[in-house]
Amino acid sequence: MTVTSAPPVAADPAAPGPPLVAPGRRRRPGPADVVLLVIAAFFAIPLAWVVLASFDGEASLAVAWPSAPTLDNYAAVLNTDTTFRPMWNSVVLCGGATLVTVVCAVLAAYPLSRYRSRASRPFLLTIVFATGLPITAIMIPVYALFVQVNLVDSMPAAILFLATSALPHAIFLTKGFMDAVPVEIEEAAWTDGATTMRTLWSVVLPLMRPGVAVVTIFTLVQTWGNFFVPFMLLLTPDKLPAAVSLFTFSSQYGQVAYGQLAAFSILYSAPVVVLYLLLGRRLGSGFTATGGLKA
Amino acid sequence: MTTTAPPPARTPPAPPVRSPLRRTLLRGGPLVPGVVLLVLFLAGPVLYSVYLAFTNRALRGEGSDTTSFVGLSNFTDALSSADFWNSIGLTLVFTVVSAIIGQNLLGMALALLMRNASRPVSAVTGAIVVGAWILPEVVVGYLWYTFLAGDGSLNALFGLVGLPDQELLTALPILAVSFANIWRGTAFTMLVYTAALAEIPTEVEEAARIDGAGPVQRFLQVTLPLIRRAIATNLMLITLQTLSVFGLIYVMTAGGPGTSSQTLPLFMYEQAFSYGQLGYGTAVALLLLLLGGAASLAYLRLLAKEDS
Numbered sequence: 051m052t053v054t055s056a057p058p059v060a061a062d063p064a065a066p067g068p069p070l071v072a073p074g075r076r077r078r079p080g081p082a083d084v085v086l087l088v089i090a091a092f093f094a095i096p097l098a099w100v101v102l103a104s105f106d107g108e109a110s111l112a113v114a115w116p117s118a119p120t121l122d123n124y125a126a127v128l129n130t131d132t133t134f135r136p137m138w139n140s141v142v143l144c145g146g147a148t149l150v151t152v153v154c155a156v157l158a159a160y161p162l163s164r165y166r167s168r169a170s171r172p173f174l175l176t177i178v179f180a181t182g183l184p185i186t187a188i189m190i191p192v193y194a195l196f197v198q199v200n201l202v203d204s205m206p207a208a209i210l211f212l213a214t215s216a217l218p219h220a221i222f223l224t225k226g227f228m229d230a231v232p233v234e235i236e237e238a239a240w241t242d243g244a245t246t247m248r249t250l251w252s253v254v255l256p257l258m259r260p261g262v263a264v265v266t267i268f269t270l271v272q273t274w275g276n277f278f279v280p281f282m283l284l285l286t287p288d289k290l291p292a293a294v295s296l297f298t299f300s301s302q303y304g305q306v307a308y309g310q311l312a313a314f315s316i317l318y319s320a321p322v323v324v325l326y327l328l329l330g331r332r333l334g335s336g337f338t339a340t341g342g343l344k345a
Numbered sequence: 346m347t348t349t350a351p352p353p354a355r356t357p358p359a360p361p362v363r364s365p366l367r368r369t370l371l372r373g374g375p376l377v378p379g380v381v382l383l384v385l386f387l388a389g390p391v392l393y394s395v396y397l398a399f400t401n402r403a404l405r406g407e408g409s410d411t412t413s414f415v416g417l418s419n420f421t422d423a424l425s426s427a428d429f430w431n432s433i434g435l436t437l438v439f440t441v442v443s444a445i446i447g448q449n450l451l452g453m454a455l456a457l458l459m460r461n462a463s464r465p466v467s468a469v470t471g472a473i474v475v476g477a478w479i480l481p482e483v484v485v486g487y488l489w490y491t492f493l494a495g496d497g498s499l500n501a502l503f504g505l506v507g508l509p510d511q512e513l514l515t516a517l518p519i520l521a522v523s524f525a526n527i528w529r530g531t532a533f534t535m536l537v538y539t540a541a542l543a544e545i546p547t548e549v550e551e552a553a554r555i556d557g558a559g560p561v562q563r564f565l566q567v568t569l570p571l572i573r574r575a576i577a578t579n580l581m582l583i584t585l586q587t588l589s590v591f592g593l594i595y596v597m598t599a600g601g602p603g604t605s606s607q608t609l610p611l612f613m614y615e616q617a618f619s620y621g622q623l624g625y626g627t628a629v630a631l632l633l634l635l636l637g638g639a640a641s642l643a644y645l646r647l648l649a650k651e652d653s
Contacts, residue, residue: 082461089455090470093477093528096488099498103491111491112501150382158379165372173376175645180387182581182641184589186610187634188387190617190626191394194402214386217379246371275481277592296483297596308491315484326479 100312109309123313132295133317140291140318143209143280144273150213151269152262155220160250162221163228164236174225180218189282196283203285212279216269223268227261228254267329271322292318391634398628404621412624419628429629431604432612435519436588439608442520444587447527449580452534456542457564459535471535478532486596489525490514518598518606525593530586534579541575542568574647581644588637609633 095113103109104123106116127133162170192211193202201207231254239249255262277293284290290298296318299311398419402412423429455474459467477485492498493513500510513521545568553567569576591610594600600607600615607615613633617626 079463079466080461082458083463083466086455086458086462086466086470089451089458090466090473093470093473095498095502096492096528097473097476099491100484100488111494111497113498114501154379154382157375160375161372162376167369167372179638179641179645180383182585182637182644183387183391184585184610184633184637186589186591187613187630187637188390188394190613190623190630191390191397192386193617194397194623194627195390195393210382211386214382217382218387221379246375250375271479275479275483277481277483277595281592293481293483293592296481296487297592311487315487319480319484322479322481323476326475 100315103309103312104316106309109312111308123309124317126307126310127314127317132299133292133314135288136290136292136295137318139205139289140274140293142205143212143291144270144276146206146209147212147216147273148266148270150210151216151220152224152266154213154217155224155265156250156255156262158221159224159228160246160254162225164233174222177218177221181222183218185215186278189278193282202283203289205284205289208280208283211283212273212276215276215279216272220265220269223265224261227258227265230261231257264329267325271325274322394627394631394634397624398631400624402624402627404618404623409621415624419625420632422625423629423632428604428607428612432607432609435606436608438519439523439526439590440584440587443523443526444530444583445580447523448530448534448583449576451527451531452579453538455531455535456538459539460542474535475532477528478530480529482529482590482592483596485525485529486593489521489528489593490597493521493524514598515602518602519608522594522597522606525597526587526590529593530583533586534583537575537579537582538572541572545571577647578644581640581647585637585640585644588633588640609636 099113102113102116105119105121106114107118107120107122109116109123161167162174196202196204196207235257236249236253239253244253275293277297280291281294281297284294287295292314296311296314299314399414399416400412401415401419403409455470459471462470480488490497493511494500495510495512495514499513503510513524549571550563550567553563558566589610590608591614594606594608594611595614598606600611604612609629610633613626613629616622616629
């Protein structure tokens with residue numbers, strides 16, 4: 051994988067980064083700008099609704115400028131039952147799953163990246179194969195299995211399952227980032243008598259911190275938005291994360307509270323938006339990989 | 346994308362001399378936590394679903410007390426059920442319209458346009474498109490429900506320009522959810538293609554320009570062949586992602602009205618939970634898994650080819 055040699059060249063919509071076009075190629079707005087702005091406007095309408103409706107005391111289904119902008123919708127949802135507990139559950143569920151995934155991925159990537167063995171290639175191919183499996187399709191057997199061993203509605207079990215569902219992709223990405231770390235530096239550590247774990251922790255990891263950040267944020271965003279897994283595996287209302295409580299929101303509050311629905315949607319989406327802003331220009335490095343990865 | 350030079354041959358770090366078995370165990374040690382998780386929570390359920398699909402396990406009614414083998418009857422039931430074929434057809438429409446046509450072509454168009462647009466415009470467009478992509482799927486479901494609803498934003502806009510009201514959510518719900526999925530998924534394709542296009546050396550296109558090739562010709566004969574692997578990989582990945590979409594459709598239409606937007610994941614869910622037929626639902630899930638497995642295998646072959 052060649053994510054590494056050059057700085058990642060990719061779309062950088064969030065933060066200032068390397069220019070997408072060669073500087074000086076086109077100064078004045080051309081037809082491309084016009085077409086792009088039309089597409090952008092179309093994409094923006096549904097987003098505009100959620101932002102405007104959240105500040106509108108009388109929000110309806112159609113996008114409209116709030117006649118009297120208010121924070122009432124936020125005030126109405128900012129309480130333990132509606133926002134704080136589901137958000138905290140999301141933090142526990144998705145944070146826990148991400149932690150497990152990243153730790154396991156870094157550990158697993160090390161031997162895969164560093165040692166040539168007859169088993170490593172088939173193993174890696176199996177991982178790539180698993181990356182493609184539709185997790186949706188195994189939710190029913192997982193539910194049936196969890197019923198058998200009494201793990202339905204268990205937060206730790208949901209965390210481990212969510213972590214596993216993200217693991218193949220995480221191992222795949224991490225291995226690629228690790229391949230980029232020159233092995234020579236480790237050889238020095240080896241000669242000094244450092245153990246495998248010591249080398250991984252104090253030599254390899256510091257050198258691939260940006261890569262680990264990409265994997266962590268990708269995993270966190272993916273699990274934060276996941277609806278089906280907690281929807282199936284968690285039952286008690288007190289344990290439900292924001293993804294599921296948002297779904298039950300409209301039935302709890304009746305169909306009319308669109309402003310509050312919008313406000314809660316914004317609160318729930320805010321963490322992932324912030325994370326992507328943090329990722330900024332590194333976002334693309336995960337995609338250079340997708341285009342033509344070496345298994 | 347592959348660059349010119351082959352990856353440097355990795356010499357294993359010189360380890361202290363140990364017996365081969367001990368060395369293998371030590372080296373493989375870090376793999377253990379990941380492998381345990383994958384075996385327990387991924388391989389386990391896949392194998393279990395193979396067993397479950399041949400039983401009459403149910404949440405209630407017949408099959409809830411005692412589970413017995415029913416052979417292939419879950420599969421024959423599915424293959425002879427009109428609802429099953431309805432959901433297969435809808436899954437096909439959903440995948441072709443939203444992934445293969447919608448996300449793929451729109452993503453490619455965006456990636457190409459951004460190369461030629463001014464920087465602020467492409468930055469703003471990129472931010473909005475990626476913004477649509479990072480939102481959780483339940484939020485996207487609500488956004489598109491309100492956008493397409495009878496008194497939603499789209500009809501408000503249509504009213505402004507004198508177009509008749511649309512009722513996409515009830516008239517053609519599969520198209521409604523497909524549009525939502527295009528909106529949500531296009532950024533992925535755009536990012537993949539942007540990365541692929543960025544790796545084409547500028548000299549190659551410059552040379553074609555000097556030789557007098559027009560923009561269309563340059564795209565078809567120079568650019569497209571150079572990024573064909575990225576295209577194939579991307580098509581595979583978005584197909585797989587689209588096959589497993591559940592939450593988006595569940596929030597927008599719940600598969601309805603009737604079964605007119607019930608793709609395979611929703612059909613499977615309804616059979617297993619609304620009707621309590623776990624065995625039957627698993628059989629359908631297994632077919633979905635096989636479908637995904639086949640696409641995944643194709644993706645794998647593609648990557649393996651890249652490697653050799």
